[in-house]
Amino acid sequence: LMRAGILVFFVMACAIVYFWAKRSFGNTVAVLATLLFTLTPTVLAHAGLATTDMGLAAGLPAAFVALLLWAETPTWKYSVLLGLATAFALLTKFTTLGYFPAAAAFALLAYAIVERPGLRGLASLAKPRALPFALAVGTGALTIWAAYFFSFGKVPQTTLTLPAPELWDGIRFAMYHANKGHAAYFTGEVRNTGWWYFFPVLLAVKTPLAWLALAGFGLVAAAFPLGQGRRVQLACWLPVAFSLGVLLPAMTSHVNIGLRHILPIFASLAIVAAIGLNRLLARGLSAKWARPLALVLVAWIAVSGIAHHPDYLAYFNELAGDRPERIVVDSDLDWGQNIVRLARRLKELNANQVAFTDFNLRPSHLMFWPGLPPVTQIDPLRPTEGWSAVSPSLWMLRQYGLNYRDARVQPWFAYYRPVEKVGTLWLYYLPPGSLQRNQLGQ
Numbered sequence: 001l002m003r004a005g006i007l008v009f010f011v012m013a014c015a016i017v018y019f020w021a022k023r024s025f026g027n028t029v030a031v032l033a034t035l036l037f038t039l040t041p042t043v044l045a046h047a048g049l050a051t052t053d054m055g056l057a058a059g060l061p062a063a064f065v066a067l068l069l070w071a072e073t074p075t076w077k078y079s080v081l082l083g084l085a086t087a088f089a090l091l092t093k094f095t096t097l098g099y100f101p102a103a104a105a106f107a108l109l110a111y112a113i114v115e116r117p118g119l120r121g122l123a124s125l126a127k128p129r130a131l132p133f134a135l136a137v138g139t140g141a142l143t144i145w146a147a148y149f150f151s152f153g154k155v156p157q158t159t160l161t162l163p164a165p166e167l168w169d170g171i172r173f174a175m176y177h178a179n180k181g182h183a184a185y186f187t188g189e190v191r192n193t194g195w196w197y198f199f200p201v202l203l204a205v206k207t208p209l210a211w212l213a214l215a216g217f218g219l220v221a222a223a224f225p226l227g228q229g230r231r232v233q234l235a236c237w238l239p240v241a242f243s244l245g246v247l248l249p250a251m252t253s254h255v256n257i258g259l260r261h262i263l264p265i266f267a268s269l270a271i272v273a274a275i276g277l278n279r280l281l282a283r284g285l286s287a288k289w290a291r292p293l294a295l296v297l298v299a300w301i302a303v304s305g306i307a308h309h310p311d312y313l314a315y316f317n318e319l320a321g322d323r324p325e326r327i328v329v330d331s332d333l334d335w336g337q338n339i340v341r342l343a344r345r346l347k348e349l350n351a352n353q354v355a356f357t358d359f360n361l362r363p364s365h366l367m368f369w370p371g372l373p374p375v376t377q378i379d380p381l382r383p384t385e386g387w388s389a390v391s392p393s394l395w396m397l398r399q400y401g402l403n404y405r406d407a408r409v410q411p412w413f414a415y416y417r418p419v420e421k422v423g424t425l426w427l428y429y430l431p432p433g434s435l436q437r438n439q440l441g442q
Contacts, residue, residue, distance in 0.1 A: 002050035009092075010047035012058040013267060014038060020065050021271045024235035025278070033274035036214065039301050040266050041308060041315035042206055042259055049313075053260040055092030060264040063089040063096070064103055064242050071107075074132040083139025090140075091147050094174040095261065103245025110237040114230050181254030185329050185397040194256035199247060202259040205320045205327060210300035215269050217276025236275060239268035258331035313337055314424050325392035325424075334393040338423030342389055343371030345422045355384040357400065358391060380411035383430055388413065390426040 017037045022030035037043060046053045066085035070078040089096040111117075117125065145151075148164035155161070155168045162168055181192040187201075204212070222236035246265045255261070277294055284291030308315045314333050316324040325333055336358050346354055353374045378388060380400035390413050394400050400411050418426040 003048055006047060006050060006054045009054040009058040010043075013043075013054070013061065016058060016061045016065060017267050017270055020061065020239075020267075021274060024238070024271075025232075025275065029271070029274045029278050032277050033271045035298075036211065036273050036277070036301070037266060037270035039305055040207070040211065040270070041305050041312040042263065043266050044305070045312035045315070046260050046263055051260070052093045053263045056089065056095065057263040057267060059085070059089030059092040060096060060099055060103075060246070061242070061267040063100055064107075067104060067107070068238065070132065070136065071129075074129045076132065076135060079132040079135040080139050082136040083141075084143055086136070087140040087143035087147070090144060094171055097171065098249040099246050099264070101245075102249050103242045106241035106244045107238055110241045111234060114234045114237065178253055178255055182257050183397065184256045185393075186256060187327055190397060191256075192254070194254045196251050198256040199250050199259065199262055202328065202332060203247075203262075203265075205316055205324075206259055206332060207317065208301045208304045209317050209319070210297040210304070211273060214273035214276045214280075214297055217279060218272035218274070219276070221275045221279045222272065239271040242268040243272070260331055311423060325396055329393040329396045334391055334424040336391075338425050340371070342422050342425055342427075345427070346373055346387060347371060349387070351387045353386060355379075355386070355388040356391075357394060380413075381409075383412045383416070383435060385430045385432050385435055388428040388430075389422065390418070390428065392424055392426070395426075 014034055014037060018030045018034045021033040043057070046057070063082070063085040066078070066082040070082040086096075086100065089100060112122070115121075144167060145164050148166055150163070151165060152163050153161060153165045155165045155172070157169075157172070160168070181194060183190060183192050184194065184198075186195055186198055219240065222233075222240060225233050225236055243265050246262050246268075250262045253261075277298070280290045280294040280297075284294070304317065305312070305315070313331070313335060314324070314337075316327075316333075320327055339358060342354075342356070351373050353376065354372065355376045355378045356372075357378045376384065378384070378390070378400055380402050395411065395413075402409055402411060413426070413428055416428055416430075419429045420427050
Protein backbone atom coordinates (compact mmCIF):
# COMPACT_ATOMS: atom_id res chain seq x y z
CA LEU A 1 0.00 0.00 0.00
CA MET A 2 2.88 2.37 0.73
CA ARG A 3 4.45 1.73 -2.65
CA ALA A 4 1.12 2.13 -4.43
CA GLY A 5 0.72 5.55 -2.85
CA ILE A 6 3.92 6.73 -4.52
CA LEU A 7 2.34 6.13 -7.93
CA VAL A 8 0.21 9.23 -7.28
CA PHE A 9 3.38 11.33 -7.39
CA PHE A 10 4.51 9.55 -10.56
CA VAL A 11 1.25 10.46 -12.29
CA MET A 12 1.58 14.04 -11.01
CA ALA A 13 5.14 14.28 -12.36
CA CYS A 14 4.00 13.01 -15.77
CA ALA A 15 1.18 15.57 -15.84
CA ILE A 16 3.56 18.40 -14.93
CA VAL A 17 6.04 17.39 -17.63
CA TYR A 18 3.20 17.32 -20.17
CA PHE A 19 1.76 20.68 -19.06
CA TRP A 20 5.15 22.43 -19.01
CA ALA A 21 6.12 21.12 -22.46
CA LYS A 22 2.71 21.76 -24.01
CA ARG A 23 2.55 25.33 -22.73
CA SER A 24 6.02 26.12 -24.08
CA PHE A 25 6.29 24.00 -27.24
CA GLY A 26 2.92 22.50 -28.15
CA ASN A 27 1.30 19.08 -28.18
CA THR A 28 3.98 17.16 -30.09
CA VAL A 29 6.84 18.03 -27.74
CA ALA A 30 4.54 17.49 -24.73
CA VAL A 31 3.70 13.94 -25.82
CA LEU A 32 7.33 13.17 -26.64
CA ALA A 33 8.55 14.58 -23.30
CA THR A 34 6.04 12.52 -21.35
CA LEU A 35 7.00 9.43 -23.35
CA LEU A 36 10.70 9.91 -22.62
CA PHE A 37 10.04 10.65 -18.94
CA THR A 38 8.04 7.44 -18.51
CA LEU A 39 10.72 5.40 -20.32
CA THR A 40 13.45 6.51 -17.88
CA PRO A 41 14.54 3.46 -15.82
CA THR A 42 15.55 5.50 -12.75
CA VAL A 43 12.16 7.23 -12.72
CA LEU A 44 10.33 3.90 -13.06
CA ALA A 45 12.42 2.41 -10.26
CA HIS A 46 11.69 5.10 -7.70
CA ALA A 47 8.07 5.47 -8.75
CA GLY A 48 7.54 2.06 -7.18
CA LEU A 49 9.42 2.53 -3.90
CA ALA A 50 8.06 3.94 -0.65
CA THR A 51 10.50 6.86 -0.34
CA THR A 52 10.30 10.65 -0.56
CA ASP A 53 12.18 10.86 -3.87
CA MET A 54 9.24 10.59 -6.28
CA GLY A 55 7.39 13.19 -4.26
CA LEU A 56 10.20 15.64 -4.90
CA ALA A 57 10.28 14.64 -8.57
CA ALA A 58 6.69 15.87 -8.80
CA GLY A 59 6.83 18.75 -6.30
CA LEU A 60 9.94 20.56 -7.45
CA PRO A 61 8.97 20.82 -11.17
CA ALA A 62 5.47 21.84 -10.06
CA ALA A 63 6.93 24.68 -7.99
CA PHE A 64 9.16 25.75 -10.89
CA VAL A 65 6.28 25.78 -13.40
CA ALA A 66 4.18 27.74 -10.90
CA LEU A 67 7.06 30.22 -10.65
CA LEU A 68 7.11 30.63 -14.44
CA LEU A 69 3.36 31.23 -14.52
CA TRP A 70 3.63 33.77 -11.70
CA ALA A 71 6.60 35.55 -13.32
CA GLU A 72 4.60 36.11 -16.50
CA THR A 73 1.29 36.95 -14.79
CA PRO A 74 1.76 37.93 -11.13
CA THR A 75 -1.92 37.85 -10.21
CA TRP A 76 -3.22 36.80 -6.80
CA LYS A 77 -4.31 33.46 -8.30
CA TYR A 78 -0.83 32.57 -9.51
CA SER A 79 0.68 33.94 -6.29
CA VAL A 80 -1.41 31.53 -4.25
CA LEU A 81 -0.54 28.72 -6.69
CA LEU A 82 3.17 29.48 -6.32
CA GLY A 83 2.91 29.40 -2.54
CA LEU A 84 1.00 26.10 -2.54
CA ALA A 85 3.32 24.43 -5.05
CA THR A 86 6.47 25.54 -3.24
CA ALA A 87 5.06 24.35 0.08
CA PHE A 88 4.23 21.00 -1.49
CA ALA A 89 7.80 20.63 -2.77
CA LEU A 90 9.32 21.55 0.60
CA LEU A 91 7.01 19.19 2.47
CA THR A 92 8.11 16.29 0.29
CA LYS A 93 11.84 16.85 0.79
CA PHE A 94 14.06 19.50 2.37
CA THR A 95 16.48 19.55 -0.59
CA THR A 96 13.91 21.90 -2.13
CA LEU A 97 15.61 24.60 -0.03
CA GLY A 98 18.75 24.17 -2.12
CA TYR A 99 17.38 23.25 -5.52
CA PHE A 100 14.47 25.68 -5.91
CA PRO A 101 16.36 28.95 -5.29
CA ALA A 102 19.18 27.77 -7.56
CA ALA A 103 16.74 26.85 -10.34
CA ALA A 104 15.02 30.23 -9.96
CA ALA A 105 18.37 32.03 -10.15
CA PHE A 106 19.37 30.19 -13.34
CA ALA A 107 15.96 30.92 -14.85
CA LEU A 108 16.44 34.63 -14.11
CA LEU A 109 19.91 34.43 -15.66
CA ALA A 110 18.46 32.81 -18.78
CA TYR A 111 15.87 35.59 -18.99
CA ALA A 112 18.56 38.27 -18.61
CA ILE A 113 20.70 36.70 -21.36
CA VAL A 114 17.87 36.20 -23.85
CA GLU A 115 15.79 39.35 -23.22
CA ARG A 116 18.63 41.68 -22.11
CA PRO A 117 16.39 43.93 -19.99
CA GLY A 118 19.28 45.59 -18.12
CA LEU A 119 19.23 46.52 -14.44
CA ARG A 120 16.54 49.16 -14.91
CA GLY A 121 14.34 46.73 -16.76
CA LEU A 122 14.75 44.12 -14.02
CA ALA A 123 13.94 46.72 -11.37
CA SER A 124 10.81 47.78 -13.23
CA LEU A 125 9.72 44.14 -13.39
CA ALA A 126 10.43 43.55 -9.70
CA LYS A 127 8.40 46.48 -8.34
CA PRO A 128 4.88 45.30 -9.38
CA ARG A 129 5.75 41.77 -8.23
CA ALA A 130 6.72 42.67 -4.66
CA LEU A 131 3.26 42.36 -3.11
CA PRO A 132 2.28 39.26 -5.12
CA PHE A 133 5.55 37.65 -4.03
CA ALA A 134 4.73 38.45 -0.41
CA LEU A 135 1.34 36.78 -0.90
CA ALA A 136 3.07 33.70 -2.33
CA VAL A 137 5.46 33.54 0.63
CA GLY A 138 2.62 33.95 3.10
CA THR A 139 0.54 31.27 1.40
CA GLY A 140 3.46 28.86 1.38
CA ALA A 141 4.32 29.49 5.04
CA LEU A 142 0.72 29.03 6.15
CA THR A 143 0.38 25.83 4.13
CA ILE A 144 3.55 24.37 5.62
CA TRP A 145 2.42 25.31 9.13
CA ALA A 146 -0.96 23.69 8.49
CA ALA A 147 0.79 20.49 7.43
CA TYR A 148 2.40 20.46 10.90
CA PHE A 149 -1.05 20.94 12.47
CA PHE A 150 -0.23 24.53 13.47
CA SER A 151 2.19 23.33 16.14
CA PHE A 152 4.18 25.90 18.12
CA GLY A 153 7.04 25.34 20.50
CA LYS A 154 10.76 25.11 21.14
CA VAL A 155 12.99 23.83 18.36
CA PRO A 156 15.01 20.87 19.71
CA GLN A 157 18.67 21.61 20.51
CA THR A 158 18.10 25.39 20.20
CA THR A 159 16.74 28.22 22.34
CA LEU A 160 14.25 29.28 19.65
CA THR A 161 10.48 29.03 19.97
CA LEU A 162 8.85 28.98 16.55
CA PRO A 163 5.79 27.78 14.64
CA ALA A 164 6.20 24.19 13.40
CA PRO A 165 9.26 23.36 15.52
CA GLU A 166 9.39 19.90 13.88
CA LEU A 167 10.01 21.59 10.53
CA TRP A 168 12.96 23.59 11.80
CA ASP A 169 14.36 20.57 13.60
CA GLY A 170 14.13 18.58 10.36
CA ILE A 171 15.91 21.34 8.43
CA ARG A 172 18.58 21.54 11.13
CA PHE A 173 19.22 17.80 10.94
CA ALA A 174 19.22 17.83 7.12
CA MET A 175 21.89 20.56 7.15
CA TYR A 176 23.89 18.63 9.74
CA HIS A 177 23.70 15.50 7.58
CA ALA A 178 24.73 17.43 4.46
CA ASN A 179 27.75 18.95 6.22
CA LYS A 180 28.83 15.78 8.00
CA GLY A 181 28.46 13.59 4.92
CA HIS A 182 27.51 9.95 4.53
CA ALA A 183 29.63 6.87 3.90
CA ALA A 184 29.39 5.96 0.23
CA TYR A 185 31.15 3.71 -2.28
CA PHE A 186 32.05 5.03 -5.71
CA THR A 187 34.48 3.66 -8.32
CA GLY A 188 36.48 1.59 -5.86
CA GLU A 189 36.67 4.15 -3.07
CA VAL A 190 34.72 4.72 0.15
CA ARG A 191 34.30 8.29 1.40
CA ASN A 192 32.17 10.25 3.84
CA THR A 193 32.51 13.57 2.01
CA GLY A 194 31.42 12.60 -1.50
CA TRP A 195 32.79 13.36 -4.97
CA TRP A 196 31.93 16.46 -7.02
CA TYR A 197 31.59 14.32 -10.16
CA PHE A 198 29.35 11.67 -8.53
CA PHE A 199 26.04 12.79 -10.06
CA PRO A 200 27.36 13.61 -13.57
CA VAL A 201 28.96 10.16 -13.80
CA LEU A 202 25.79 8.44 -12.58
CA LEU A 203 23.71 10.35 -15.11
CA ALA A 204 26.11 9.10 -17.79
CA VAL A 205 26.00 5.42 -16.79
CA LYS A 206 22.44 5.02 -15.45
CA THR A 207 20.53 6.77 -18.25
CA PRO A 208 19.96 5.04 -21.61
CA LEU A 209 22.58 6.23 -24.07
CA ALA A 210 19.94 7.01 -26.69
CA TRP A 211 18.10 9.13 -24.09
CA LEU A 212 21.31 11.08 -23.45
CA ALA A 213 21.85 11.48 -27.20
CA LEU A 214 18.39 13.04 -27.57
CA ALA A 215 19.12 15.35 -24.64
CA GLY A 216 22.29 16.39 -26.45
CA PHE A 217 20.31 17.14 -29.60
CA GLY A 218 17.95 19.17 -27.45
CA LEU A 219 20.79 21.27 -26.06
CA VAL A 220 21.98 21.97 -29.58
CA ALA A 221 18.43 22.91 -30.58
CA ALA A 222 18.23 25.27 -27.59
CA ALA A 223 21.52 26.90 -28.53
CA PHE A 224 20.53 27.24 -32.20
CA PRO A 225 16.73 27.77 -32.31
CA LEU A 226 16.65 28.32 -36.12
CA GLY A 227 15.70 32.00 -36.09
CA GLN A 228 12.69 31.62 -33.77
CA GLY A 229 11.66 34.47 -31.48
CA ARG A 230 13.08 35.29 -28.10
CA ARG A 231 10.10 33.77 -26.33
CA VAL A 232 10.84 30.36 -27.84
CA GLN A 233 14.56 30.77 -27.12
CA LEU A 234 13.81 31.47 -23.47
CA ALA A 235 11.38 28.56 -23.29
CA CYS A 236 14.14 26.27 -24.60
CA TRP A 237 16.60 27.43 -21.96
CA LEU A 238 14.28 27.23 -18.95
CA PRO A 239 14.40 23.39 -18.67
CA VAL A 240 18.18 23.70 -18.89
CA ALA A 241 18.10 26.29 -16.09
CA PHE A 242 16.03 23.93 -13.93
CA SER A 243 18.45 21.06 -14.62
CA LEU A 244 21.42 23.19 -13.59
CA GLY A 245 19.56 24.31 -10.48
CA VAL A 246 19.31 20.68 -9.42
CA LEU A 247 22.65 19.31 -10.63
CA LEU A 248 25.09 22.03 -9.50
CA PRO A 249 23.94 22.24 -5.85
CA ALA A 250 23.91 18.43 -5.69
CA MET A 251 27.53 18.35 -6.90
CA THR A 252 28.56 20.32 -3.79
CA SER A 253 26.85 17.88 -1.42
CA HIS A 254 28.75 15.53 0.88
CA VAL A 255 25.89 13.01 0.71
CA ASN A 256 26.39 10.87 -2.41
CA ILE A 257 24.18 7.85 -1.86
CA GLY A 258 22.03 7.72 -4.97
CA LEU A 259 20.97 9.26 -8.26
CA ARG A 260 17.53 9.42 -6.62
CA HIS A 261 18.64 12.62 -4.87
CA ILE A 262 18.46 14.48 -8.19
CA LEU A 263 15.42 12.63 -9.53
CA PRO A 264 13.59 15.89 -10.50
CA ILE A 265 16.25 16.54 -13.13
CA PHE A 266 14.68 13.90 -15.38
CA ALA A 267 11.50 15.99 -15.70
CA SER A 268 13.37 18.91 -17.24
CA LEU A 269 15.84 16.80 -19.21
CA ALA A 270 12.91 14.87 -20.69
CA ILE A 271 11.66 18.15 -22.15
CA VAL A 272 15.15 18.97 -23.46
CA ALA A 273 15.37 15.48 -25.03
CA ALA A 274 11.88 15.91 -26.52
CA ILE A 275 13.00 19.16 -28.15
CA GLY A 276 15.88 17.26 -29.71
CA LEU A 277 13.64 14.42 -30.83
CA ASN A 278 11.15 16.85 -32.35
CA ARG A 279 13.96 18.63 -34.21
CA LEU A 280 15.11 15.29 -35.62
CA LEU A 281 11.59 14.44 -36.78
CA ALA A 282 11.21 17.87 -38.38
CA ARG A 283 14.61 17.51 -40.04
CA GLY A 284 13.26 14.41 -41.77
CA LEU A 285 11.60 16.66 -44.35
CA SER A 286 15.01 17.60 -45.74
CA ALA A 287 17.28 14.78 -44.53
CA LYS A 288 16.32 11.15 -45.14
CA TRP A 289 18.45 9.87 -42.25
CA ALA A 290 16.84 12.03 -39.52
CA ARG A 291 13.54 10.23 -38.96
CA PRO A 292 15.01 6.69 -39.08
CA LEU A 293 17.61 7.85 -36.55
CA ALA A 294 14.86 9.25 -34.31
CA LEU A 295 12.93 5.97 -34.45
CA VAL A 296 16.07 3.94 -33.73
CA LEU A 297 16.88 6.07 -30.68
CA VAL A 298 13.36 5.79 -29.25
CA ALA A 299 13.33 2.02 -29.88
CA TRP A 300 16.75 1.73 -28.20
CA ILE A 301 15.42 3.53 -25.11
CA ALA A 302 12.33 1.32 -24.93
CA VAL A 303 14.19 -1.95 -25.50
CA SER A 304 16.92 -1.12 -22.98
CA GLY A 305 14.26 -0.58 -20.34
CA ILE A 306 12.23 -3.67 -21.26
CA ALA A 307 15.37 -5.81 -21.14
CA HIS A 308 15.90 -4.83 -17.50
CA HIS A 309 12.28 -5.16 -16.39
CA PRO A 310 11.52 -5.29 -13.49
CA ASP A 311 15.03 -4.44 -12.26
CA TYR A 312 14.85 -0.72 -13.01
CA LEU A 313 16.66 0.16 -9.79
CA ALA A 314 19.73 -1.77 -10.93
CA TYR A 315 19.65 -0.40 -14.49
CA PHE A 316 22.96 0.63 -16.07
CA ASN A 317 23.64 1.41 -19.71
CA GLU A 318 26.31 -0.14 -21.90
CA LEU A 319 29.07 2.11 -20.52
CA ALA A 320 28.97 0.37 -17.14
CA GLY A 321 29.92 -3.07 -18.46
CA ASP A 322 28.91 -6.32 -16.76
CA ARG A 323 30.14 -5.39 -13.26
CA PRO A 324 28.29 -2.18 -12.33
CA GLU A 325 28.98 -2.82 -8.62
CA ARG A 326 32.51 -1.64 -9.33
CA ILE A 327 31.05 1.82 -10.01
CA VAL A 328 28.34 2.28 -7.39
CA VAL A 329 26.08 0.28 -5.08
CA ASP A 330 23.46 1.18 -2.46
CA SER A 331 20.23 2.68 -3.86
CA ASP A 332 21.64 2.71 -7.39
CA LEU A 333 22.07 -1.06 -7.52
CA ASP A 334 21.41 -3.18 -4.44
CA TRP A 335 18.94 -1.73 -1.95
CA GLY A 336 17.45 -4.89 -0.47
CA GLN A 337 14.95 -5.25 -3.32
CA ASN A 338 15.69 -8.90 -4.15
CA ILE A 339 14.79 -10.74 -0.94
CA VAL A 340 11.49 -12.08 -2.28
CA ARG A 341 13.20 -13.27 -5.45
CA LEU A 342 15.98 -14.85 -3.37
CA ALA A 343 13.41 -16.71 -1.28
CA ARG A 344 11.72 -18.01 -4.43
CA ARG A 345 15.01 -19.18 -5.95
CA LEU A 346 16.21 -20.90 -2.77
CA LYS A 347 12.91 -22.77 -2.60
CA GLU A 348 13.47 -23.96 -6.19
CA LEU A 349 16.95 -25.15 -5.15
CA ASN A 350 15.54 -26.98 -2.07
CA ALA A 351 17.90 -25.03 0.18
CA ASN A 352 17.31 -25.74 3.86
CA GLN A 353 19.32 -22.74 5.07
CA VAL A 354 21.26 -19.75 3.72
CA ALA A 355 24.05 -17.51 4.96
CA PHE A 356 22.89 -14.01 4.17
CA THR A 357 23.26 -10.49 5.51
CA ASP A 358 21.11 -7.96 3.71
CA PHE A 359 22.05 -4.31 3.27
CA ASN A 360 19.10 -3.08 5.34
CA LEU A 361 17.95 -5.98 7.51
CA ARG A 362 19.54 -8.13 10.18
CA PRO A 363 19.42 -11.93 10.00
CA SER A 364 17.07 -11.91 13.01
CA HIS A 365 14.59 -9.96 10.87
CA LEU A 366 15.13 -12.19 7.84
CA MET A 367 14.28 -15.26 9.87
CA PHE A 368 10.67 -14.15 9.70
CA TRP A 369 10.66 -13.14 6.04
CA PRO A 370 8.06 -15.24 4.19
CA GLY A 371 9.64 -17.96 2.10
CA LEU A 372 13.24 -17.74 3.26
CA PRO A 373 14.82 -20.82 4.87
CA PRO A 374 16.61 -20.33 8.21
CA VAL A 375 19.17 -17.52 7.87
CA THR A 376 22.64 -17.32 9.43
CA GLN A 377 25.03 -14.38 9.50
CA ILE A 378 27.75 -14.32 6.85
CA ASP A 379 31.25 -14.50 8.33
CA PRO A 380 33.52 -12.77 5.78
CA LEU A 381 36.58 -14.75 6.89
CA ARG A 382 35.01 -18.20 7.27
CA PRO A 383 33.17 -19.81 4.34
CA THR A 384 29.87 -21.51 5.05
CA GLU A 385 29.04 -24.83 3.47
CA GLY A 386 25.77 -24.79 1.58
CA TRP A 387 24.19 -21.67 0.14
CA SER A 388 25.37 -18.11 0.69
CA ALA A 389 23.86 -14.94 -0.80
CA VAL A 390 26.19 -11.94 -0.99
CA SER A 391 24.97 -8.35 -1.23
CA PRO A 392 27.16 -6.13 -3.48
CA SER A 393 26.42 -3.12 -1.27
CA LEU A 394 27.72 -4.83 1.86
CA TRP A 395 30.68 -6.22 -0.09
CA MET A 396 31.83 -3.00 -1.74
CA LEU A 397 30.76 -0.46 0.86
CA ARG A 398 31.41 -2.26 4.13
CA GLN A 399 33.38 -5.38 3.17
CA TYR A 400 31.08 -7.21 5.59
CA GLY A 401 32.94 -5.63 8.49
CA LEU A 402 36.46 -5.91 7.02
CA ASN A 403 36.72 -2.22 6.09
CA TYR A 404 38.56 -1.51 9.36
CA ARG A 405 41.09 -4.28 8.80
CA ASP A 406 44.12 -4.54 6.57
CA ALA A 407 43.05 -3.53 3.04
CA ARG A 408 44.79 -6.64 1.70
CA VAL A 409 42.39 -8.92 3.58
CA GLN A 410 39.49 -9.89 1.30
CA PRO A 411 36.32 -11.80 2.22
CA TRP A 412 36.28 -15.47 1.36
CA PHE A 413 33.77 -15.08 -1.48
CA ALA A 414 36.27 -12.90 -3.38
CA TYR A 415 38.15 -16.15 -4.12
CA TYR A 416 35.15 -18.27 -5.14
CA ARG A 417 33.10 -18.25 -8.32
CA PRO A 418 29.39 -17.58 -7.72
CA VAL A 419 26.88 -20.11 -9.00
CA GLU A 420 24.48 -17.46 -10.33
CA LYS A 421 23.01 -14.02 -9.73
CA VAL A 422 19.58 -13.55 -8.19
CA GLY A 423 18.74 -10.01 -9.20
CA THR A 424 21.73 -8.12 -7.83
CA LEU A 425 22.70 -10.77 -5.25
CA TRP A 426 25.59 -13.17 -5.82
CA LEU A 427 24.65 -16.75 -4.93
CA TYR A 428 27.42 -19.15 -3.82
CA TYR A 429 27.30 -22.87 -3.08
CA LEU A 430 29.91 -24.91 -1.23
CA PRO A 431 29.04 -28.64 -1.20
CA PRO A 432 28.86 -30.27 2.24
CA GLY A 433 32.28 -31.57 3.33
CA SER A 434 34.16 -29.47 0.75
CA LEU A 435 35.82 -27.30 3.37
CA GLN A 436 37.04 -30.33 5.32
CA ARG A 437 38.46 -31.87 2.14
CA ASN A 438 40.29 -28.62 1.37
CA GLN A 439 41.79 -28.61 4.86
CA LEU A 440 43.03 -32.18 4.34
CA GLY A 441 44.73 -31.10 1.11
CA GLN A 442 42.49 -33.25 -1.09
